[in-house]
Amino acid sequence: MTELRTVYRRGRPVLEGLRYRGREGFYTWILHRATGLGVLFFLLLHIFDIFLIGFGAETFNSLLVIYTAPWARIMEVFLLFGLLFHALNGLRIIVQDFVPGLWRYERQLIWVEVVVLLPILAWGTYVFLSPLFS
Amino acid sequence: MSGQPGSARNRRRRLPGGKFELYSWLFMRVSGVVLLGIAVFHLFWMHMVIGVENIDFSVVAGRWENPLWRLYDLLLLAFALTHGMSGLRLAIDDYVHRPGWRVAAKSVAFLAYVLFLGMGAYIIVAFQTPPDLASLP
Numbered sequence: 001m002t003e004l005r006t007v008y009r010r011g012r013p014v015l016e017g018l019r020y021r022g023r024e025g026f027y028t029w030i031l032h033r034a035t036g037l038g039v040l041f042f043l044l045l046h047i048f049d050i051f052l053i054g055f056g057a058e059t060f061n062s063l064l065v066i067y068t069a070p071w072a073r074i075m076e077v078f079l080l081f082g083l084l085f086h087a088l089n090g091l092r093i094i095v096q097d098f099v100p101g102l103w104r105y106e107r108q109l110i111w112v113e114v115v116v117l118l119p120i121l122a123w124g125t126y127v128f129l130s131p132l133f134s
Numbered sequence: 135m136s137g138q139p140g141s142a143r144n145r146r147r148r149l150p151g152g153k154f155e156l157y158s159w160l161f162m163r164v165s166g167v168v169l170l171g172i173a174v175f176h177l178f179w180m181h182m183v184i185g186v187e188n189i190d191f192s193v194v195a196g197r198w199e200n201p202l203w204r205l206y207d208l209l210l211l212a213f214a215l216t217h218g219m220s221g222l223r224l225a226i227d228d229y230v231h232r233p234g235w236r237v238a239a240k241s242v243a244f245l246a247y248v249l250f251l252g253m254g255a256y257i258i259v260a261f262q263t264p265p266d267l268a269s270l271p
Contacts, residue, residue: 033225040218044246047211047254050194054257057191057264068187076186080177087174090166097163124182131187 024110032089035082042079073128080124081117088113158220165217172210195263204258211254219247 049067053060066072092109096102102109180189197203222243230236 033221036218036221037225040222043214043218044250047215047250051253051257053191053194054261057195060191060194064190067189073186076181080181083173083177087166087170091170094163094166127182127185131185 024107028089028110028113031085032093035086038082039079039086042082070132073132076128077121077125080128081121084117084120085113088117158223162217162220165213168213169210169217172206173214176210192267195261195267198258198261199263199267207258208255211251211258215247215251215254219243 049063052063092113096106096109180186184193223240226236226239226243230239
């Protein structure tokens with residue numbers, strides 16, 4: 001633990017982290033944590049806004065601009081990416097945990113994630129952002 | 135001599151952090167698979183099929199007229215918040231090293247967990263559909 005603390009104190013964790021030799025496995029590790037915390041933050045916001053429905057239709061509807069505003073639709077694309085990546089990458093981790101032989105094919109499995117993720121993300125981005133241009 | 139303290143079998147079974155960390159690890163995987171179904175479907179349904187620009191009070195109230203949707207939302211709330219806060223606990227362990235700060239951070243996270251679980255569960259269970267739902271804007 002002492003060694004860990006030294007690393008964190010001396011370095012800039014994010015920059016050091018990106019230089020780490022882990023390549024795909026390490027980048028997905030960082031992204032898994034970042035998307036997890038990001039989706040958690042949205043979940044807290046979402047619980048709060050749904051809680052406000054108890055204050056009646058007028059109050060609730062007037063607050064919904066926070067989700068229909070243009071910048072909110074762009075954040076929605078990030079939410080879709082975050083949830084999808086976390087789900088697919090989490091599934092890969094679970095499968096690798098229970099079928100240890102698959103660790104040898106980690107890089108290939110990560111590229112499968114990318115291939116599954118990109119078309120759904122493209123479709124979602126179109127659905128979320130097209131109302132802004134109509 | 136298996137079963138004696140210090141035997142090979144017992145050494146293998148002594149887990150760091152006790153059984154809690156093992157159950158936590160297992161919970162993250164089980165809830166992860168559950169959420170892969172219910173959280174991804176929730177996002178697909180509300181954002182891709184219905185569309186955020188079409189969601190308002192009457193849509194949510196209409197959805198909660200069906201108790202099965204309330205049950206679905208309750209399960210989603212419990213699984214997602216517990217999974218997320220469990221992940222936050224692991225992140226705190228990784229980044230907060232001073233014992234005092236670590237206890238403080240975990241306490242705040244636990245209080246937030248109880249508060250948000252209570253808020254969410256309360257509104258899902260106790261929300262009453264207004265009688266004039268059809269005439270609402």
